[in-house]
Amino acid sequence: MKTNTLTPAKAVQIYLGASFGTCILIYTGVLLGMFVPCILFFAASAESVFKDPYVDLYLYVDLYIGLTVSAMVAALMQHTFEKTMPGGKFYRSLPEGFTAYRKMRLGMRYLCILVSCLYLGIICAANMVIPFMNHGTAKCVSVLVWLVHALGLADLIQMIPHGTARAVLSSLVMLFSGFGGVMMVYTGMWYVTVLLAVNALWLLPFSYRAMLNSYRSTRWDV
């Protein structure tokens, strides 16, 4: 029976309409689509805009990378599929009901991590061919760790009852994480990133369960 074989990837497809693979390609494509023109613009205007092109350009590029990927993850994590929103009742009428939602949330986490990995991985690879970042690999890994940690925080934020507060706080945490990952390498405080990686080991499963319990009791079928 299909209901026993619903994977997180299939659950994401039920909720988003497009297949998991297509979603990865689309979201990574959007990120790269935003990144490439901006890096070209930064490079073209470096001499005229920046006081110290070599230092400032690197910083802007790094921050821009953190900003784009964190904004994408924030947007994905804010899809909470409320009953009053289009599709809300369809999702709640599925045979697996809340189990499908639970699997979809897990699938969305995988999607965020995979898109971030792919995007940052492509940037790392490009940086090896045409250097535009100092310590590129370290920064990409650091941003990834901060974002993965922020996924746990975003799930905890989903437990806040007020919708606008949820959206604002979630966006701020994500953006802070995007910048934070870059700044930790700049400032040499890489140990903070290591601490976050360790913290994520318990935070991610804990926040996932807490968010699901809260969502089910307060927003799923009320």
Added chain:
Amino acid sequence: MKYAISINGITKTYKDFTLGEIRANIPCGFSTALIGANGAGKTTLIDILCGVTGKTGGEAVYFGEMTDIDDPVLRNRIGYCSSADFFPLSWTPKDIANAMELGFDNFDRTKFADLCMQLRLGDIKARKQKKMMQLSDGNRMRMYLAAVLARDTEILVLDEPASSLDPLARDMLCDLFRKYLVERDGERSVLFSTHNIADMENVTDYAIFMSHGQIIEQGFVEDLKQKYLLVHGDAADADRAKSLMLSFSGSQNSFEGIALAEHAGRLHAANAVTEIPTLQQLSVGLLRKAEAYEN
């Protein structure tokens, strides 16, 4: 009598609205209309029966044996669709087919394509497809109906399926209901809600009337037409007839309303004329009384 759904004291409490206790039976093999004014609790009841909204108390028994609406087997047997924005607005028919195929065991993509053609929604295999947001309200509802009818279910539970449809599409909907009911020779049922029964009257076998979160009357339409009378007459005779009537609306020249058939003799003595009411007239009469719209 076999029941598709037996509703035993279902309640739902919100801050500003209470549904129930609801006690009703949805007969198997028939089309049942849930009739009531806006805000009567029809959508809440339908959503509870389909597991979209949780209940505060009570129980529903499905197909005489199943009570757990979270059971995937039961949910696969129920074809549910809401009245507005059932699918995300960015979805195309292809997205709907993909999601339905993954989500339900009994979705038939070929049947969905056929129904889309039948309901004049176009070819779902076409390269360029319209998103839900690009469709009119009526065409969106047709799409929902095509999706739910493409599943091999045992009961259709539809919230206001006719409200956004044009008269021709309503007629087509009635045909689809009849076809759905006869396909399994009495094993399938339909439950739909409406606040305007006129266009769906000829496909309604059983009616449940709701007002202010309560069921105020229910029964087979033919029985209800025996139980109640449409009463009308001259304004001069209104006072004598009014005390015998359940609902009454009068003008300077005439009056009209609903009365119990058992009062037929006394109404005739009061010079009132009685007729068998249509379901629409019965709805208006019963809901007027319940909603306290009396003149």
